[in-house]
Amino acid sequence: QVQLHQWGAGLLKPSETLSLTCAVYGGSFSAYYWSWVRQPPGKGLEWIGEINHTGGTHYNPSLKSRVTMSIDTSKNQFFLNLASVTAADTAVYFCARGPTRNRVFDYWAQGALVTVSS
Amino acid sequence: QSVLTQPPSVSGAPGQRVTVSCTGSSSNIGAGYEVNWYQQLPGAAPKLLIYANDNRPSGLPDRFSASTSGTSASLVITGLQAEDEANYYCQSYDGSLGVSLFGGGTKVAVL
Numbered sequence A: 001q002v003q004l005h006q007w008g009a010g011l012l013k014p015s016e017t018l019s020l021t022c023a024v025y026g027g028s029f030s031a032y033y034w035s036w037v038r039q040p041p042g043k044g045l046e047w048i049g050e051i052n053h054t055g056g057t058h059y060n061p062s063l064k065s066r067v068t069m070s071i072d073t074s075k076n077q078f079f080l081n082l083a084s085v086t087a088a089d090t091a092v093y094f095c096a097r098g099p100t101r102n103r104v105f106d107y108w109a110q111g112a113l114v115t116v117s118s
Numbered sequence B: 001q002s003v004l005t006q007p008p009s010v011s012g013a014p015g016q017r018v019t020v021s022c023t024g025s026s027s028n029i030g031a032g033y034e035v036n037w038y039q040q041l042p043g044a045a046p047k048l049l050i051y052a053n054d055n056r057p058s059g060l061p062d063r064f065s066a067s068t069s070g071t072s073a074s075l076v077i078t079g080l081q082a083e084d085e086a087n088y089y090c091q092s093y094d095g096s097l098g099v100s101l102f103g104g105g106t107k108v109a110v111l
Helices: none
Strands: A003-008 A018-025 A034-039 A046-051 A057-059 A067-072 A077-082 A091-097 A112-116 B009-012 B018-023 B036-040 B047-050 B064-069 B072-077 B086-094 B099-102 B106-110
Touching (some): A003 A091, A003 A112, A018 A034, A018 A091, A018 A112, A046 A067, A046 A077, A057 A067, A077 A091, B009 B018, B018 B086, B018 B106, B047 B064, B072 B086
Parallel strands (some): B009 B106
Antiparallel strands (some): A003 A018, A034 A046, A034 A091, A067 A077, A091 A112, B036 B047, B064 B072, B086 B099, B086 B106
C-alpha cells in the first residue's frame, strides 16, 4: 500500500520561501513521477509541477519562475520550494504520485495548509 | 476560469442519477488526452474515481461511470447516496499549455 506524508511550515510572511517535504512509503519510488498540487481556500486544484527519480522536472508555466522541486531517492522523499510568496499562494498543498500512465494522480498525501500573511 | 469547465453544482435526491460535465477543447480532451475524475470530501485529499476516461479503480462502486465525446467528458452517478455528497474534479493534460489540468470542480449535493 502506497502512502504519502507531507510536512512543512504552515505560516509564512510575504517574500519568504515556501518549503515542503513529501515522504513516500510503499511501492516503487523510482518508477514514478511525483507531483505537487495546490488548492486555494474554497477553490479548485492547480498542478504545480512534477519530478522523476533522476531529478527531471516539469513545472506549470504560471509558477515556473518561482518553483524548484528536488528529490532524494535514498530517503524516498521529494521537495517543493516556492520563492517570493504572496497572499495569493495561500492554499492547501498536496503531494501526489503521478502523473502515471494515463496521466493519473493515484495516491495523495493528506494536504497541508500554507498561509501567507504579514 | 479553468480551461476545463465544470458546472459549479448539481443536485439530486437519493437514488437518482446525476451527471457532471467537463468541457475542454481541441488541445486537451479533444486531442485525445485521457480524462480522470476525482472525488474530494470536505477537508480531505482528492481520491481517484475514474481513470483513462471510463475505468474504475478496483474497489470503487459501479454506481460511478464516465465517458468522453469530442471535447467533453461526463461523470455519471447512479443510485445517488448521501455519502456521494462531495466535490468532483475532472483532470486531463493540455498539449498546448504543457500542463496537467483540473476542472474547476462540481459540488454534488444530495437533497
